[in-house]
Amino acid sequence: MHMTVANVMTEKVVSVTAATPFKDIAEALITGGISAVPVTDDDNHVIGMISEADLLRKEEFREEFYREGYRPPLRARLRRPKGRQKADGDTAAQLMTSPAITIHPAATAVAAARLMDAHGVKRLAVVDYNGRLQGIVSRRDLVKLFLRGDQEIAVEIRDDILGRTLWVDTDGVTVTVEGGVVTLTGWMDRRTETGVAARMAARVNGVVDVVNKLTWKQDDSKWEVG
Known part of the structure; x- marks a missing residue:
């Protein structure tokens, strides 16, 4: 929010x-x-x-x-x-x-x-x-x-961003926050989804930076629209 x-x-x-x-x-x-x-x-x-x-x-x-x-x-x-x-x-x-x-x-x-x-x-x-x-x-x-607690930031990203905002499978994503720096690890189905998740996490109030370590099952970044 x-x-x-x-x-x-x-x-x-x-x-x-x-x-x-x-x-x-x-x-x-x-x-x-x-x-x-x-x-x-x-x-x-x-x-x-x-x-x-x-x-x-x-x-x-x-x-x-x-x-x-x-x-x-x-x-x-x-x-x-x-x-x-x-x-x-x-x-x-x-x-x-x-x-x-x-x-x-x-x-x-x-x-x-x-x-x-x-x-x-x-x-x-x-x-x-x-x-x-x-x-x-x-x-x-x-x-x-930026004084928001790490736990509060992590809960918002897990519950609001990954749980409700993104209409994709996020069960494979792990969120950790230390000093306002968010680290996303795990996997998602598509490469483009990992980028969206990282960008939306960065918009959460109190986030200093986002480290995106997410992997993906399909690299859809080069797919062509037919």
Whole structure:
């Protein structure tokens, strides 16, 4: 079974409004032990996200650092004038990144990981179909998937993948899991079936890798369709 965002997200979320002042945002981050907060409107719709990096822009662009001969870092220069605008901001509305990157609770954890990677963010606001805040999912939440016990992973592969999902004879297959690495040994009727079994086992949450040692009775990989 593929884990969804709802299975791993944090439901109790610290959030701020557009009018929240700079220092209150900083306090929310520090008190909550978090690195970003969603910005919501009066109806709990997510309208943006503020991270520690957004707050640090103010320090980065302080005028006292611009002495004679000083040249800002390349990253800072590339961010201007947007970075400068955020550095001058005093409220969440002026500091936030908008629109926020969001995801639905029913989306898979894999989809969340891909979305984070595509946008270069570490967390996503989780919203319902109306855009209202439901939770937050972070990279740390996704990493927790790999903490599943070996026995739990083995049972899911034996019962769900081999026992119910694959409509072929899997009685000859043995599953062992150590440190999240799945080893499939034994036999199946056809060579293509062994590949399918290995690929489906790799999709189970918590699996680090799959070692396919399965043999087959018939090599159907080169069969031609007549």
